[in-house]
Amino acid sequence: MNYIPSINKPMPKMLTVRAIAQTGLLPENTIRVMLRSGQIKAVYSGRKAFINYDNLCAYLRTLGVNGVVEEEYGK
DSSP, rough: OOOOSSSSSSOOOEEEEHHHHHHHOOHHHHHHHOOOOSOOEEEEETTTEEEHHHHHHHHHHBBBHHHHHHSSSSS
16 A cells, blocks of 8 residues: 655654754754653654654743653654
């Protein structure tokens, strides 16, 4: 069976760790630590991680003052 993506659904904005760091959102090292600890998800192509930028921003909005997740992420 062939998978046919929905035409009405926009493609997610996938950025590398370096590209996200260049936006000024988070430092490169912080993003890498979050990836290693499992706080954020990524799709890998070889060693390069591609992160859904919109999901990352949504996750960061759920963090409280001390970096504690106030709501469950990814639902």
